[in-house]
Amino acid sequence: MFTPSTEPIAGSVAISALIALIPLVTFFVLLAVIKTKAHWAGLGSLAVAIIVAILGWKMPVAMALNAGAMGMVFGAFPIVWIVVMAIFLYQVTVKSGRFEDLRRVFDVIGGGDVRIQAVLIAFCFGGLLEALAGFGAPVAITATMLLALGLSPLRAACAVLIANTAPVAFGAVAIPITTAGALTGIPAKEIGAVVGHQSPLLALFVPTILVLILDGWRGVRQVLPATLTIGISFGIAQWLCSTYFSYELTDIVASLVGLAAAVILLRFWTPKGAAEARKRVLTAEAAAVPVETGTKLDKANTWMALFPYLLVILIFGLAKLWKLGIDIPAWLASTDTKFGWPGLHGQVVDASGKAVSSTMYTFSWLSSPGTLLLITGVIVAFVYSRNTAGGKYAMTFSEGLSEVGKTIYSMRFAALTILSVLGLAYVMNLSGQTITVGTWLAGTGGFFAFLSPILGWIGTAVTGSDTSANALFAKLQQTAGVNAGIDPNLLVAANTSGGVVGKLISPQNLAIAATSVKMEGQESVILKKVAGWSVGMLLVLCALVYLQSTPVLSWMLP
Template identity: 60%
Template sequence: MYTPDLAPVADSLAVSSLIAMLPLATVFLLLGALRWKAHWAGLTALLVAVLVAVFAYQMPIHLTALSATQGFAFGLFPIMWIVINAIWLYDLTVKSGRFEDLRLVINRVSDDPRVQAIIIAFCFGGLLEALAGFGAPVAITGVMLLAVGFSPMRAATTVLLANTAPVAFGAIAIPIITAGNLTGIDYQSIGAYVGHQTPLLAFLVPLFLVLLADGKRGLRETWPIALVIGVTFSVAQWVSATWISVELTDIIASLCGLAAAVIMLRFWQPKGGDEARARLRAEDVDNTAPAAATGTLTPARTWMALFPYLLVIIVFSVAKLWTPAIKFLASTDVKIPWPGLHGHILGANGEPVTSTIYTFSWLSSPGTLLLICGVVIAIVYRVSAGDSLGIYGRNLVKMRFSILTVASVLSLAYVMNQSGQTITIGHWIAGTGAAFAFLSPILGWLGTAVTGSDTSANALFATLQQAAAEKAGIDPTLLVAANTSGGVVGKMISPQNLTIAATAVGLINKESEIFRKVIWWSLGLLAAMCLIVGLQSTVLSWMLP
């Protein structure tokens, strides 16, 4: 039996926390400063986490190794299972030639690449996050931006920045529901609080996207539509989370933002679109960005171009929103107590932790649903079984190091979590008293950066946030919500998500370059979220529901 010790080093929480941070520091140092390849950075950080667990936390080496294997399995399934099938779905559309028609459809809405960045990465990406989550939005919207002329690096950074505000309510609000289940706080209340935090950043994200896409010139030329879409999304997110449905918040907000874009573009068009497209193509020194699409769209071609994405939306809507389908899919999940590990790690209450149970969601996984969609698309597009399987096999070979990276990072996360390293860091930060309100989003950011999942960040820190709030005399719902909101800005620097973005746009082993471009966005948005939550605990308490 193993029970994690909060302060195993010199009986000091501060010293133990600094030791516990070594695996994270290793990842960020190797990726950001030394520019190592992501899989080597992940494997090295995993080794550091194992050494800390065994020598600092006195975790038995066999339990440490088993924790790593459980994390490795989770990285393969469901995480990379989702990404592999998302990219395969895209490759089928390319093989069929229908992806060229999708470019024409997107150009019909707007041929300005900066507006397309908002519509694809923010609106459509938000819808995919609401329905699927777990990396699928980054993978799918990344390749869509390539299709409209973005260079691979700009496409990757754009989709990572866009995949922020919708994350809190992603996958039908699973992060918020998880926090509610763990804390006993009504998840609708947590969702309402989150709905009074993330919209304060969401309205700025489209402005940041056009700034990232085309610099200050792009911001000057397109700020009206970026602001309209951002404000519409934010207001819809605020209203839905507070009064309509936490589960449907991102679906409503994304559709409202898309509708606002379509309506405004009928009466107003930004200037400089052609010049912006030329600048985007000029920066693509490898000439991987495709030329602008040309041709005449018929209703049939339009329908066939949109078919894969409409199919994904329909399938995921049924799977996530229709109760009979939800119950049926949930009934197929297989709960596997991890052999040799389950029952051997105890929580602070002396009871075995449940994180050692691996859920094999072979049918309900978003990856399996994407696989089913891909099979249907191959049939409709008349892509032969041989070609379809060939594409799948080549993708597996191409993504082998990406798969290793994600699996090693999830191994790292499981070792840190089950040995107690993550909770040590959390308790140390939570010991700051009333000032913790300003720091509480950092825990969500940290948890999501490590695991790549806002849901996992809430599983790690929601109860800690609740206990720290009660001890400091702060509204517990506020800090549990802050954990969720802080997590949304940590996802873009997660090694897992960096790898997904790099793989989708063809920048294999360039995760370190992407990391250096997005880290400052992540830290800036985190600082803003910390300020928002801190003020909401004091002078801005009136704005909470």
């Protein structure tokens, strides 16, 4: 039997907490200072966490190693499984040629106004990509699309980074929230609902901020009805979907709702100054190209371009909500295999002698979002292979399926990073290191609610992943909340929401943006343009979470 202690070193919570922070500091120093590869930083910090657990917290060697193994298995399934399948689905759209049709949809819907087109591509379509893939894919893809639109490299990079804030909490089929739920034992849907009462506040204003960066205050005034319509509709959809529908589908629904709202608005309203804005916003070469007016979208091709995202909503909706006749959610849940992790379950116990719940492992082979995405991808590949339009969209069914293997290979180092960070999180959690840090921070009392989003911001800024930030700090937030008398659900959600704006200044994301717009080595130039926005939005979140922890705004919480 092993019982984690909160003050194993010198009988002091403060000293023990500082020692417990060594694995996290190691990770951040290796990644941000020494600039090692993310997977090496993760493996190195995992090794340090195991050593600290054994020497400092007196955790048996076998248990410490086993805890790391359990974390890595959880990182592989369901997390890496979900990410790989999400990217596979996107790759099928690229391989089939339908991705280009989707880009034309945004071009035409934008009504010839480059500012609105940029919002639709970077914010709405970027939100869809974040929902399905995440991990830098939205930044890379939408940046190249904005370059093709004619934006300067610096404007394109800043625009996609700003746009990639609001959807991050629910990215990759809400993997950050699923991870937080698994590590804390709090139902993920409850965490998702609280996040859905925080991050939409940012979504309301992100499209307007994006236009401000592109075209200044004049541009903001000219297209304000569009940016507010898109932002408000996106935010409301996030709030409703995360609270009442499915937290996994939140970004997909919100992105499509935002796009639909723009379509409806532009049927009755025309932005001012579109021609002049082209000269201000685009490069001189791009601005000189005549605008094609009156272009009509082919209905069949438009339908096929949107088909994968509509199918995702249908399949996830059936899997999560359908209870007429056949209770599909219950049936899918019945296929899950749950068991106590050998060597840990029943042997890692709390102070009362009760087995900790985090040593239970659930193998959701059929109900996992990753499996649902695989089913969606296979259907999309089949449908696309049967609709080649005379060879224009040539892709065989086997070519579509081959993208699974290609995606796994391309994700190998990113996957190793995820495995190592989850291994680190499990070692720190089960040994008691995380609980010690949480107990120490809880000493700040109610003010910790204000500080809470900062942890998520730091974690995501350094790792480039809100999922990794939750893996590192979700348990800590929960412990601090319990000890400080603050709702743990609120603080775990705050960690997720804080990570949303941390991704804006993540070295990983900055590098992806710089590479995508051909500004390699100029990440610092981009950082100077976006850092202020990241800090400003973080302070707004800190104030919001603090007020939500008091009677002033507690009514906002679900």
